[in-house]
Amino acid sequence: MDNPAGKKLWGGRFTQGVAKSVEAYTESISFDWRLWQFDIEGSKAHAKMLAKQQIITDSDASAILKGLDEIAGEIRAGSFVFRQELEDVHMNVESALIDRIGDPGRKLHTARSRNDQVALDVRLYVRAGIKEVQRLIREFQRTLVSVAEENVHCIMPGYTHMQRAQPVTLAHHLLAYVEMLARDYERFDDAYKRADSLPLGACALAGTTLAVDRDFVADTLGFSRMCENSMDAVSDRDFVIEFISNSSIVMMHLSRMAEEIVLWATKEFAFIEISDAYTTGSSIMPQKKNPDIAELLRGKTARVYGSLMSILTLMKALPLTYNRDMQEDKLPMFDTADTVTASLFMINEMFQAIAFDVKRMYETASGGFALATDLAEYLVNKGVPFRSAHEITGRCVRYCIENKKELHELTLEEFKTFSGVIEADVYVFVQLEKSVELKSSRGGTSPDEVARQIARLKEDLSVRLY
Ligand code: ARG
Numbered sequence: 001m002d003n004p005a006g007k008k009l010w011g012g013r014f015t016q017g018v019a020k021s022v023e024a025y026t027e028s029i030s031f032d033w034r035l036w037q038f039d040i041e042g043s044k045a046h047a048k049m050l051a052k053q054q055i056i057t058d059s060d061a062s063a064i065l066k067g068l069d070e071i072a073g074e075i076r077a078g079s080f081v082f083r084q085e086l087e088d089v090h091m092n093v094e095s096a097l098i099d100r101i102g103d104p105g106r107k108l109h110t111a112r113s114r115n116d117q118v119a120l121d122v123r124l125y126v127r128a129g130i131k132e133v134q135r136l137i138r139e140f141q142r143t144l145v146s147v148a149e150e151n152v153h154c155i156m157p158g159y160t161h162m163q164r165a166q167p168v169t170l171a172h173h174l175l176a177y178v179e180m181l182a183r184d185y186e187r188f189d190d191a192y193k194r195a196d197s198l199p200l201g202a203c204a205l206a207g208t209t210l211a212v213d214r215d216f217v218a219d220t221l222g223f224s225r226m227c228e229n230s231m232d233a234v235s236d237r238d239f240v241i242e243f244i245s246n247s248s249i250v251m252m253h254l255s256r257m258a259e260e261i262v263l264w265a266t267k268e269f270a271f272i273e274i275s276d277a278y279t280t281g282s283s284i285m286p287q288k289k290n291p292d293i294a295e296l297l298r299g300k301t302a303r304v305y306g307s308l309m310s311i312l313t314l315m316k317a318l319p320l321t322y323n324r325d326m327q328e329d330k331l332p333m334f335d336t337a338d339t340v341t342a343s344l345f346m347i348n349e350m351f352q353a354i355a356f357d358v359k360r361m362y363e364t365a366s367g368g369f370a371l372a373t374d375l376a377e378y379l380v381n382k383g384v385p386f387r388s389a390h391e392i393t394g395r396c397v398r399y400c401i402e403n404k405k406e407l408h409e410l411t412l413e414e415f416k417t418f419s420g421v422i423e424a425d426v427y428v429f430v431q432l433e434k435s436v437e438l439k440s441s442r443g444g445t446s447p448d449e450v451a452r453q454i455a456r457l458k459e460d461l462s463v464r465l466y
Contacts, residue, residue: 009086009091009094009095009098009109023084023085023087024084026087026324027084027087027088028087028088028089028327028330029082029083029084029086029087029088029089029092030084031330031331031334032088032089032118032121032327032330033082033089033092034089034125034330034334035089035121035122035124035125035330036072036075036089036093037072038120038121038124038125038128039089039090039093039117039121040068040071040072040093041124041221042117042120042121042124042200042221043064043068043093043094043108043117044064044065044068045200045217045220045221046108046111046112046200046217047060047061047064047065047068047108048061048065048216048220049212049213049216049217049220050107050108050110050111050212052213052216053210053212053213055110055111055210055211055212056104056107056110059104060104060107061104063101063104063105064097064101064104064105064107064108066101067097067100067101067104067105068093068097070100071093071096071097071100080096088114088118088327089121090114090117090118090121091114094108094109110210111201111203111208111210111212112200112203113202113203113204113205113234115202115203115204115205115321115322116199116200116201116202116203116204116230116233116234117200118326118327119199119200119202119227119233119234119236120198120199120200120221122237122240122329122330122333123195123196123197123198123199123223123239124221125333125337126191126195126239126240126243126333127195127196129243129333129337129341130188130191130192130195130243131192132337132341133188133246133247133250133337133340133341133344134185134188134189136341136344136345136348137181137184137185137188137250137344138185138461139344139348140181140344140347140348140351141178141181141182141185141457141461142461143348143351143352144174144175144177144178144181144351145174145175145178145454145457145458145461147174147351147352148170148171148172148174148175148178148450148454149171149454151169151170151171151174151356151358152169152171152447152450152454153169153447154169154170154171154356154358154361155167155168155169155170155361155362155365155432155433155436156168156169156170156173156271156358156361156362156364156365157361157364157365157368157370158172158173158370158445164364164365164367164368164369164370165370166370166371166373166374166435167365167370167371167432167435167436167445168436169436169445169447169450170356170358170361171447171450171454172445172450175450175453175454175457177253177257178457180253181250181253182457182460184246184249184250184253187246187249188246191239191242191243191246193224193225194238194239194242195239195242195243196223196224196225197223197224197225197226197227197239198214198217198218198221198223198225198226198227199227199233199236200214200217200221201214201217201230202227202230202231202233202234203230204234204322205230205231205234205320205321205322206230206231207230214226231320231321234321234322235318235320235321235322237311237314237315237326237329240311240329240332240333241308241311241312241315243333243336243337244304244307244308244311244332244333244336245308247304247336247337247339247340248301248304248305248307248308250340250344251297251300251301251305251339251340251343252301254301254343254344254347255297255298255301257294257347258293258294258295258297258298258347259294259298261274261291261294261350261354262291262294262295262298265291265294269364270357270360271356271357271360271361271364272354272355272356272357273354273355273357274289274291274350274353274354275353275354275355276289277353278293278349278350278353279291279292279293280292293346293347293350294347294350297343297346297347300339300342300343303335303339304335304336304339304340306332307331307332307333307335307336308332308336310328310331310332311329311332311333314326314328314329314332315329362432365432366406366432367406369397369400369407370432370435371407371408371429371431371432371435372393372394372396372397372407373393374429374430374434374435374438375389375393375396375407375426375429376389376390376392376393377389377429378422378426378429378430379392379393379419379421379422382421382422383421384419384421392418392419395418396410396415396418399414399418407430408427408430408431412424412426
């Protein structure tokens with residue numbers, strides 16, 4: 001069952017090798033191999049620094065850089081074999097380097113520990129992950145804004161409590177999501193600042209006696225800040241938590257849209273039709289055309305929340321500094337990055353495959369007394385206190401329900417039985433287009449205001465893309 005102890009890079013103090021079962025339980029190479037690019041990038045920066053500081057020779061450094069590039073080439077080409085007995089990506093790369101170039105390779109790990117090395121790799125991964133999520137957020141925002149632009153005059157019911165509340169435009173509804181995504185984007189900007197801090201140089205936990213130049217490494221790897229406390233540097237995974245937390249909020253937003261897509265695609269709503277390429281059928285019911293992407297997006301939101309709970313629990317009450325528990329940070333991190341990027345990508349594609357039934361939306365907005373608030377505001381304009389206007393309008397609605405009429409179908413005589421101030425100009429107020437047009441308060445649903453918002457967003461979305 002045992003392996004020869006000498007095989008391990010850390011095997012010096014051991015007389016006996018590790019049991020195979022332990023290797024299988026403790027390995028992380030099956031998932032952390034995904035960090036290889038960042039691991040090599042970090043090692044190259046480290047080697048350059050060691051040479052600059054004359055801790056290793058220039059020729060050692062050249063051999064290391066060349067060896068690492070060759071290893072990168074093999075991994076990229078798929079010919080590199082990751083070995084479980086070498087535990088993780090760090091040892092796999094380092095051991096391949098030593099096999100390849102001999103002694104200079106044995107110098108790479110000078111003034112470095114896997115503790116600061118893994119912290120670096122994970123920070124590099126999170127930085128790249130943030131940029132990718134932000135790119136996809138921007139793309140989806142652009143899609144939403146362009147669909148909104150085509151639907152500035154498309155009137156639909158706005159809901160509260162899932163009851164028809166007031167008419168709005170489809171553009172206005174879509175721009176609400178653009179705003180949510182703008183905040184999500186900003187949250188990632190903020191998270192980036194904290195991920196963008198160099199942990200390398202902390203070594204195991206206490207720093208090093210060797211004359212390292214951490215600023216050089218930070219510059220080489222494009223870090224704008226430095227982890228100033230070596231113990232914090234190897235202990236901190238807050239930035240992973242923030243990445244997953246921000247991703248959870250994105251997924252929460254996307255799941256709300258997904259839910260609306262599911263509802264709107266029902267025969268009951270029939271506001272949209274998703275093109276065949278983005279729906280699936282049923283194996284038993286021939287008539288079915290299911291909005292599976294939207295449903296799965298709702299479902300995958302649970303996965304990301306699970307990852308958030310998992311990493312918060314993982315880090316809870318861990319004593320300083322590094323603990324092996326922390327190796328488990330990568331699974332929720334990778335799964336979150338995969339899920340949030342795939343979800344943003346899919347919803348963006350699917351959204352472009354949606355046809356809106358604007359006629360049906362308009363008709364749905366017409367019924368159900370969605371203009372009652374407008375009638376109340378009409379009365380306010382005539383000098384009636386709002387509470388009284390609310391009461392009068394409520395009585396009008398009850399009368400309409402009893403007489404199976406809509407508000408605009410009441411005669412002026414009927415209107416006048418509720419309030420003497422009502423004149424013929426009331427009909428303008430109880431008209432859908434007018435109702436929407438008059439909601440011109442800042443942030444309101446009037447086409448003019450929405451057009452202004454679209455212009456602002458288009459400016460933002462083009463300027464603020466890094
Ligand atoms: N695979 C480890 C991780 O992901 C690397 C750091 C291990 N450090 C150690 N001292 N065992 O956390």
